Amino acid sequence: MNNLSQVAEIIKGAKRPLLCGHIMPDGDSLGSVLALGLGLRRLGKEVTMVSSDPIPEVYLFLPGVEEITVGHLPERDYDLLIVLDCSVKDRPGPLVLPLLERDLPVAILDHHVNDHPFGNYNYIHTRAAATGEIVMDLLDLLQVDLVLDIAVNLYTAIVTDTGSFRYENTTPGTHQKVARLIDHGVPVSKLSNLIFGEQPLESIRLMEVALGTLELSECGQIAWMSITQEQIQRVGAEDQHVDGLINYPRKIKGVELAIVFRELGSNLVKVSFRSKYKVDVNLLAGTFGGGGHVRASGCTIEADLAKVKDEVLKEAHRLLRGC
């Protein structure tokens, strides 16, 4: 592992960096890529930003988002790959995977628990609420001004990963950083509306369908929902509209562990986990090959929906003994 100054030096030395986040990009992944990308441009670097998956509609307002190349890799003579908000090889997605076979150096900035990040230079800070916090420290080290476009991206990264500063990962440092961003002119209530206050109709229709599948364990501590491809298509939604649905089972009084099963294909299921006080969902996702954080994690399992539900719920009940 490296410290942030070491990674900052490596980044300073790069002329043509390629930046990416993770598949199914979220606010932290996109906000971090854009804040760093725009920041490095201000230092005169030839920056390329890519995403394996499409940008969810809700994030299309982010300053600079139109400069992220989606789904294909521009042919350029990159001299550094900077991976943000993930540190396991499969998370950046199919676009970036072939690059890892070349001898392009890789720098990773992440806040997920991972003792074996795949980069040549790795800065993993698990107490950072969002990768955006790390990027902000890095931009300070690189002496990049937090101009409004950068500040908006950093704010979005932090506000999404902290659930508007409500989750356990929020620290005094998080608030201090955000205070600085607001000082730089971030329009807080406008962004709250754009990110949380306005949902596409498809998301609401999907919520209606998903809530119909809500189940609760006998002990009342585990709540889960499942969403099939057929349901997504029936309401004219897309995978991006599933994001955030897990907050509903999580909200139920007495629920410690919330789970959403999302069918990705006939034999492929994405599972999301959230916990409130006790269950280490990073470990839980880890038993199925995934990961994340103590209170928010996920994994993708190759099996049909019924089998995945059966296995995951068995493990969940085992973890919450007496449930």
Ligand code: 5GP
């Ligand atoms: P979500 O449920 O919102 O997709 O993800 C919650 C958290 O778990 C995020 O921090 C995300 O990065 C992580 N996560 C989700 N799916 C996976 C996965 O398949 N593998 C790993 N390592 N982390 C995941």
Ligand code: MN
């Ligand atoms: Mn993320």
Ligand code: MN
């Ligand atoms: Mn994150």
